Amino acid sequence: xxxxxxxxxxxxxxxxxxxxxxxxxxxxxxxxxxxxxxxxxxxxxxxxxxxxxxxxxxxxxxxxxxxxxxxxxxxxxxxxxxxxxxxxxxxxxxxxxxxxxxxxxxxxxxxxxxxxxxxxxxxxxxxxxxxxxxxxxxxxxxxxxxxxxxxxxxxxx
Numbered sequence: 001x002x003x004x005x006x007x008x009x010x011x012x013x014x015x016x017x018x019x020x021x022x023x024x025x026x027x028x029x030x031x032x033x034x035x036x037x038x039x040x041x042x043x044x045x046x047x048x049x050x051x052x053x054x055x056x057x058x059x060x061x062x063x064x065x066x067x068x069x070x071x072x073x074x075x076x077x078x079x080x081x082x083x084x085x086x087x088x089x090x091x092x093x094x095x096x097x098x099x100x101x102x103x104x105x106x107x108x109x110x111x112x113x114x115x116x117x118x119x120x121x122x123x124x125x126x127x128x129x130x131x132x133x134x135x136x137x138x139x140x141x142x143x144x145x146x147x148x149x150x151x152x153x154x155x156x157x
Contacts, residue, residue, distance in 0.1 A: 026134075027096070029063055037067045041076045049085045058094050065100035072107045083110045090116035095129050095136040102136070106143035114147045 037044040044067070051064045072079050086104065089097050090113075098120055105113040121140045129136070 027062065027066070029066055033063075034067050034070055038070045038074050038076075041071065041074070042078055044071060045076070045078065045082065049082060052082075053085045053088065058097065061089070062094075062096045062100060065097065065104065069100060069104055069107070072104065079104075080108045080110050083108070083112060087112070087116070090120070093129075095134070098124070098136040099134070099139045102139040102143040106139075106146045109147065114144070117144050117147070 037048070048064055048068050052061060052068070055061050055064070068079065068082065086101060089101050092098060092101070102117060102120070105117060117140055121137055121144065124137050124140070
């Protein structure tokens with residue numbers, strides 16, 4: 001016979017070295033919305049361009065950058081044409097926008113994006129953001145390396 005045990009959660013010792021609620025270093029998006037636009041492929045680009053071109057809400061911008069990133073991963077064509085809209089964020093201080101923007105630039109490889117990526121990395125190294133739980137410079141640096149890599153390969157291969 002199994003005895004039932006009542007556990008009082010107040011009596012469970014808590015480890016002081018691991019706080020119960022740490023800030024997370026990731027975002028959770030409405031997956032139904034993301035899937036809807038990703039399935040639309042090229043048809044979703046005008047909508048994304050409109051939202052990214054006019055929105056002043058950082059959360060909305062990050063969500064739509066994520067949707068664009070997923071569209072690129074899903075093989076959506078003509079995403080390079082989104083650069084003029086994305087260039088609006090080249091001087092942003094928001095580390096989430098910087099991270100998604102660098103990831104998108106890494107994938108679409110628009111030559112005009114190289115300079116803004118370098119500028120972003122230099123600006124962040126001169127005045128690092130201490131309020132984030134992740135390092136946007138890691139993605140920015142990776143994007144820069146992906147731009148440089150083909151040139152080294154052509155010279156040495």
